[in-house]
C-alpha cells in the first residue's frame with residue numbers, strides 16, 4: 001500500500017509518520033505542501049503532527065490554504081483515505097473535512113504524556129483491528145487538543161458512529177472526552193493522540209500499529225472486492 | 228488607503244480556556260472583586276483598495292476565510308478611509 | 310459593578326511573528342491590497358468594587374501584573390460604571 | 392557615563408588597546424562593536440586562562456572548542472554535535488521570551504554545523520519556590536522552552552530544576568542541544584576565498600537586543616529599564632524553516648561557511664568567520680533586510696534579532712542557494728563579499744562607516760586576571776560536621792522527598808514534547824535521557840547536572856563532583872560516557888573571592904574530566920550572575936554525553952518486580 005505524508009512548513013512529525021508506515025513494510029512518500037497534485041498511486045494521505053505555520057492565528061488555520069489542500073479535498077471526495085494526526089487533525093477541522101474545532105487545552109498548558117483511550121467504534125476503516133471498547137494507550141503531545149462540538153452536533157456524530165476514540169480521563173477538556181472522529185462517509189479521520197509514535201516496543205508501546213493495520217486491511221479488502 | 232478593524236470573539240456559550248485561566252489567576256492574586264473575564268482579538272489591516280465598498284468586501288472575505296473560525300467564533304469589522 | 314476594558318498590544322518595534330504570518334497568509338490568498346496587519350488583545354473584566362477609583366486601581370494592577378507583559382507590551386484601560 | 396569606554400562597558404586600558412590596534416580613535420560604530428565583542432560574554436576575557444585547563448582532545452573528538460558546537464565521532468561515519476548555552480539575564484527580564492530565544496540560539500548552533508538537532512535538555516535554577524517572583528519566572532521560563540522546542544519538533548530528554556535563595560534575583564536558564572551529522576558533511580563558520588559572497592538569511596533585522604552581550608556581562612541591577620536591551624521575541628516557526636532549509640543545503644558545494652547570529656549579531660558573526668580564515672569582509676548594510684525603518688549602521692551591526700544565519704557562498708552558486716531558501720519562504724540577501732585584507736569594512740548609504748581588523752576583535756582583547764582570594768566563608772567553615780542530634784527517620788524521609796529539589800519534576804517536563812522524532816528510549820524522569828540512532832543498534836545518553844552546594848562548600852572537590860555525578864548518571868543507565876560540554880554560571884569574577892572559587896571549580900572539573908577521559912569539546916561561560924543583594928552559588932552545569940552499542944540494554948531506575956534484590960555499590 002502507498003502512503004503519502006504532506007509536509008507543511010512547520011510540520012515536525014512528517015518523517016515519524018513516514019518511518020512508522022515504512023517500518024510496517026509499506027511505501028511512503030513525502031508530499032510538498034506547495035504541490036497542486038497528489039502522486040498518482042497514493043492510497044492514503046496522512047496530514048502529520050507539528051506546528052504548521054507556527055500554529056499562528058489558530059492551529060491549522062493557515063495550513064488549510066496550502067495549495068495541496070485542494071487536491072486532498074478532491075481525494076477525500078473521491079473516497080480516498082485521509083488521516084490527520086494532531087496538527088493534521090486541526091487542519092482537517094479548520095478545512096471543514098471534519099466536524100468541530102480544537103481549542104487550547106483547558107489547563108492552557110502543553111501536555112505530553114502517555115494517555116489511556118477507549119476505542120468507541122471498531123467498525124471503521126481506521127479501527128477494525130481493535131476490539132470494541134478496548135482500552136489502549138497512545139502518547140499525546142499538544143497544546144490545542146481541546147475538541148469542541150456543540151451538543152446538537154454531538155448527537156449527530158454519535159448517531160452516525162463518527163466518534164472513534166475517547167479519553168479515559170479527559171486530559172484537555174475535550175467535549176464528551178472525544179479524542180478522534182471520522183467524517184460521515186467514513187474515509188477521513190482525525191485524532192489528537194500520536195499512533196505513529198507507538199509502533200515500536202523500545203519506545204514504550206505498540207498500540208498505534210493497529211490503526212495502520214486497520215487502514216491496510218481495509219485497503220486490501222477493497223482491492224480484492226474491486227478485482 | 229482604508230483602515231480595517233476586525234474583532235473576533237468566541238461565540239456565546241463557548242468556554243474560552245484562556246479567559247478562564249486568566250480569571251483563575253486574577254483571583255489567586257487576591258482580586259476577588261473580579262466577577263467575569265472575557266477576551267477577544269482585534270486585527271488592524273491597511274487595505275489599498277479602489278473604493279470603500281471594495282475594502283469592505285475584501286475584509287469580509289478575509290474574516291470568513293481566515294481570521295475567524297465560524298465553528299466557534301463570531302467577527303465584526305469596520306472600514307474607515309484613511 | 311464596573312466594566313473594565315483593557316487593550317494590550319506589542320510595543321513599537323517589537324517583532325510580532327503572528328501578525329507577520331497572518332499578513333503572509335492574507336497575501337497568499339490573493340489579497341494583495343493588504344499593506345499591513347497588526348493585532349492586539351482586548352480583555353473585558355467585571356469588577357465588583359466599592360468605587361470607580363478602586364476599580365481603576367485594581368484594574369491597573371491586574372494589567373501590570375498579569376494581562377500585559379511590560380517588557381514587550383503596552384496596555385490601556387477604561388472603567389465604566391455598569 | 393564620564394568616559395567613552397565606560398559607555399560600552401570597557402576599561403581605559405582596553406580603550407587604549409583599541410586605539411593601538413586601529414592606529415586612531417574608534418568611531419562610534421567601531422567602539423560599540425568592540426564593546427560587545429570584548430564583553431565577557433563574547434571574549435571570555437576572564438575565562439580564557441582557566442579554560443586552558445580543560446582536556447579538549449581524545450580519540451573520539453572531531454571538533455573541539457572554538458566552533459559553534461563540539462563534535463564527537465560515534466561510529467558509522469556519524470558525528471554527535473552538542474553544546475550547552477546560558478540565557479540567564481534575558482530570562483530574568485522576560486522569562487518567556489528569554490528562555491524561548493535561549494533554546495533558539497543553541498539549536499542554531501547545532502544545525503549551523505550541518506547537524507540535525509535530535510534532543511534538547513534544560514538546566515534551570517530559581518530562588519525560593521514560594522515567592523511570587525519565582526513562580527512568575529518559573530512559569531514563564533518553562534512555557535517559553537515548551538513553546539519554542541515543541542514547535543521545532545526536537546525531543547526534550549532531560550534537565551534539572553533546582554531552587555535556592557541565591558538565585559532569587561538572578562535565575563539561571565541553560566539549554567543544551569544535540570544533533571547528528573555525517574562526518575563528511577560538517578559545516579564550519581569559515582569565510583575562505585576572497586570574492587566569495589556573504590549572505591544573510593532568515594528573519595529581518597530590527598532593533599532587538601541591541602547590546603545584549605554587554606547586558607549579559609554586567610550585574611543585574613534592580614531597575615535597569617532604560618539600560619536594558621529591547622527584548623528579543625523568538626519566532627520558532629521561522630527557525631524551523633531555517634533549520635530545514637539549512638539541512639537541505641548540506642550537499643551544496645557552493646557553500647563555504649555557515650555561522651548563526653547570536654550575541655552581538657552581525658558584528659560577531661562577520662568577525663569570527665573572517666578571523667577563522669584570516670580574511671576580511673566588505674559589508675554593504677543597505678542590503679540587509681530590515682524590519683524597522685531608519686536604522687543606522689550601529690543598530691544594524693549590533694542587532695540581536697533572532698533566527699538569522701550568515702552564509703559564505705561561491706558567487707556562481709549564489710542564485711541556487713537563494714532559491715533553496717526561497718522554497719522555504721525565507722529571505723536571503725547578499726550583503727557583502729570576502730576580502731583578502733583581514734578587515735571588516737562596513738558601508739551604509741554609500742559611506743564607509745567603519746573599519747576594524749577582524750583579528751583584533753577576537754584575539755586582541757587583553758586578558759583580565761583578577762586577584763584570587765580564598766573566601767572568608769570557606770576559611771571559617773568548621774572542620775567537623777555539626778552534630779545532627781536525635782534523628783526522626785520518618786519525618787526526615789518525608790521532608791526530603793517533598794523538598795522541591797527532590798520531588799518529581801513531571802509538572803515541568805510534561806509540558807515538553809519528549810517523543811517527537813520517535814527516538815526517545817529513556818525520557819525525562821530517568822537518570823539520563825537516551826535516544827536511539829535509527830538504522831543502527833546504537834543509543835546516545837545525555838545528562839545535565841550540577842548540585843551547586845558542593846562547588847560552594849569545596850570548590851575544587853565540588854567541581855570534580857559535578858563531573859562525577861554526571862558520569863554516574865550515564866553509567867547507571869548503561870551508557871559509556873564520552874565527552875562533556877559545560878556552562879560555567881558564576882557571579883562577578885572581578886570580586887577576588889568569586890574569582891578564587893571560579894578558578895578552583897574549573898580546575899576540579901578539569902581534573903575529573905581528564906581522569907575520566909571525557910574531554911570538554913565546547914561550552915559557555917556566564918559570569919556576573921548576581922543581583923543587588925544576592926549572588927548565585929557557583930553553578931558549573933555539566934552536560935555529559937555517552938554511547939551504547941546496544942540501546943536495548945539501557946535500563947530505567949524503577950524497581951521491576953517483587954523479590955528482586957537491592958544492592959548498594961561503592962564506598
Ligand SMILES: Nc1ncnc2c1ncn2[C@@H]1O[C@H](COP(=O)(O)OP(=O)(O)O)[C@@H](O)[C@H]1O
Pocket residue numbers: 512513514515547548549550551552796797800803804818819820821822823824840864
Ligand atoms: N527542566 C527539566 N527538563 C526536563 N527534564 C527534567 C527537568 N528537570 C528535571 N528533569 C528530569 O527529571 C528527572 C529528575 O531530575 P533530578 O532531580 O535533577 O535528577 P537527578 O538529580 O537524579 O539527576 C531527570 O530525569 C531529569 O532529566
